[in-house]
Amino acid sequence: MIPTNKTIVAVLFLIATLSSCDVDRVPETSLSDQSFWVSENDLKLAANYFYTRLPTLPITNDTWSDDAYGRTPNSISDGSRVPGSTDGSYNNNYTTIRAANNMIEKSAKALAAGVTAERVNWYVAEAKYFRAWAYYQLLQRFGGVPLILKTLDIDAPELQAAQATREEIVDAIYADLDDAVLKLRTATQLGSADYGRISKTAALTLKAQVALFEGTRSKFHGYGNPVKHLTIAKDASKLVMLSGQHSLFANYFQLFQYEGEGFANKENILVKQYGKNTTESTLSHATQRNLEGGAASPTKALADSYLMTDGLPTTQSPLYVTPTTTTEVFKNRDPRMGDRFFKRGDPYIATQLVFTVPPLSFAQTGFANRCYANIADWNVSRSYIDLPITRYAEVLLIHAEATYELNGSISDADLNLTINLLRKRATVNMPIVTNAFVATKGLNMRDELRRERRVELALEGFRYWDLIRWKTAETELPKEMLGNYFFAEFGTSVLPMLNPQKFIIAQRASTRKFDVSRDYLWPFPTNELALNPNLKQNPNW
Incomplete structure (x- = not known):
């Protein structure tokens, strides 16, 4: 449709x-x-x-x-x-x-x-x-x-x-x-002929999204009735999970590729459709060229949120070794990082078929955004890859977070029904999340649920509103905006600002602020x- x-x-x-x-x-x-x-x-x-x-x-x-x-x-x-x-x-x-x-x-x-x-x-x-x-x-x-x-x-x-x-x-x-x-109608009733129209589960998902937003916002900002909204978020997301209409797509990277398009991908709940090709053109975009030009380059803060393959953060994992090259930044990391960040060896653009290092004149953080990467589309400055606006993965994250925020805890059974499905899709090597793992490793369940949301939905436009509803914008946004370590392989043609540890400074903390009395509303x-x-x-x- x-x-x-x-x-x-x-x-x-x-x-x-x-x-x-x-x-x-x-x-x-x-x-x-x-x-x-x-x-x-x-x-x-x-x-x-x-x-x-x-x-x-x-x-x-x-x-x-x-x-x-x-x-x-x-x-x-x-x-x-x-x-x-x-x-x-x-x-x-x-x-x-x-x-x-x-x-x-x-x-x-x-x-x-x-x-x-x-x-x-x-x-x-x-x-x-x-x-x-x-x-x-x-x-x-x-x-x-x-x-x-x-x-x-x-x-x-x-x-x-x-x-x-x-x-x-x-x-x-x-x-x-x-x-x-x-x-x-259900997604099945809409079928391939009316694929893209709003379904029952799309409406339930939006209800869950609204309820999670208002439930957590009221909880952490201290107003209203958080229990009412969090209960609605939990119940609405559960109805989507029980509907049998959706499941996770097998390949995380391909969610933003042509392979992830269409009725066959049961993860997509709502998409912005972009036509088919140049001969049957209705709407197109040049997203890869925009992102290649530095429209939204990932930061060190996002990179640091990706766990090591033992399920631990870089600050705790024995697998973590200080990188000496841009390639080593991705070593033993949650593979979703390499699906959203360009790394050496990835197919790149028509004028440089294989990616080497991020060009600092564009990717000013020293990290490059890999979403919608497609050499053929880059070559013609036109792409028809659809935009997934709402994915089933988000429904699972909503259910996990609403359950935890209602109860102050989440069972291993609920973890297996939600975020552990995302972990298993990402890799068979990373351990699943259990209450025992979190406790014995000195982790915090709320932090791990939020980390999973941040990583799974990375660079899809969710992070700002999460900071707003969790009331953590006042902590996170005034921080220095840092990028990758300035490795020798970046060369000297562009010399960015560096902190004492030699991480790229995209914006100094002295020019960043968040007014708690004002900035939580527009x-x-x-x-x-x-x-x-x-x-x-x-x-x-």
């Missing part, structure tokens, strides 16, 4: 007259809108529009965190940003919400025209999923926001509404997703504050 430009043009026209800062006003005078919404195809066209709102490649959000560094300092990561007059995430998410509200209301026309309730419900459920998705993006960034669940006239009083509470936003998200789960854009005097700026912005 890949919407082409032709399939969405009618729906784009329906919203073209909507100003992005007008929150949820509907262009009721549009002539196209009068004759639309009367067939299943109309509903499908309208629903296809929502898929254009999904995140696109390259994913560089990890530069907001301590896991990646771009070509220049990131103002979110280093605490230097200031409120802007506009905010793309705020406006874009309300555009999605407005379109969802419009479709939910107008779907009654299709019912009246004879479209069956079952088929109308499929597409209404997709609209509710995307409305929930958009409110989740807003919740993460701004906390409470105006809650608008219907289309509005130009003079509607709701346009001047104050923020709803976090709890009201989350409950509205749960309500949309609960309804969507009842009406959506600032509302100033134009929205001007449009709505009842919208209050977040604290200390």
Whole structure:
């Protein structure tokens, strides 16, 4: 199910007259809108529009965190940003919400025209999923926001509404997703013909994601009802696990390659699809070239999180020997590190078929990002590899973390059902995690669960929001942004800043900060504050 430009043009026209800062006003005078919404195809066209709102490649959000560094300092990561007059995430998410509200209301026309309730419900459920998705993006960034669940006239009083509470936003998200789960098809029912459309398990997974975020955030920030949300996260993720719809793909590296695409990969729950090839082109990206150019180069902090093959961190493992070359950095390490970081000998680019060392003029941390690496795609500056937005691996991580945070413990049986499946997929050599192993090795179970999440989802855009919900951003983000050891093989054509231990400094700690009283929420854009005097700026912005 890949919407082409032709399939969405009618729906784009329906919203073209909507100003992005007008929150949820509907262009009721549009002539196209009068004759639309009367067939299943109309509903499908309208629903296809929502898929254009999904995140696109390259994913560089990890530069907001301590896991990646771009070509220049990131103002979110280093605490230097200031409120802007506009905010793309705020406006874009309300555009999605407005379109969802419009479709939910107008779907009654299709019912009246004879479209069956079952088929109308499929597409209404997709609209509710995307409305929930958009409110989740807003919740993460701004906390409470105006809650608008219907289309509005130009003079509607709701346009001047104050923020709803976090709890009201989350409950509205749960309500949309609960309804969507009842009406959506399973991944199996969608089949290869409708692969990529929202399934029941996609809606359950989003519910689990929201609940884990709000459950842990409320727990560590000291507000609300963590038990309520963590219980929802545990239960929703368990339903996905019991559904029989998903399983882990055999090859971790190939998740971001053509081999990992399509209905046959049961790990993918939601993907952004990028067409097929140059002759059947709908949407493409040049992610490898962006990443090769240093858009999101891994850091030492991320590299250090990868365990040795005995299951111990480098600071404890007898297997760890101080590397003398870039190749030795990967010796006896969790192989997922070599799947996400370029290492000597990997296939590279058309002008240099085999990777040697990271070019410091681009990869300023001395580590190079290997995601979406494909020589043929690099050569034509165009790739059709899909973006996995939600994977079954994340569901397993959610269930493990929610279980632990609810109980203060997790059984070996639950570990075997969750993160040990990820360990076994990564390598048969690494030991599984047990309570006995953690205790006897002087480890901490919470730290190990968080480490597993960090490593499994590395460079997929999760780390910043994890730091926010765990309330550890104030500890991790002000630290010096370090990269690889400056080995002799890097040469002297580019001489980076080095610390006394000769690790590359991407950004000094003196230029990094995190304001605890401010930075756990984002600032509302100033134009929205001007449009709505009842919208209050977040604290200390």
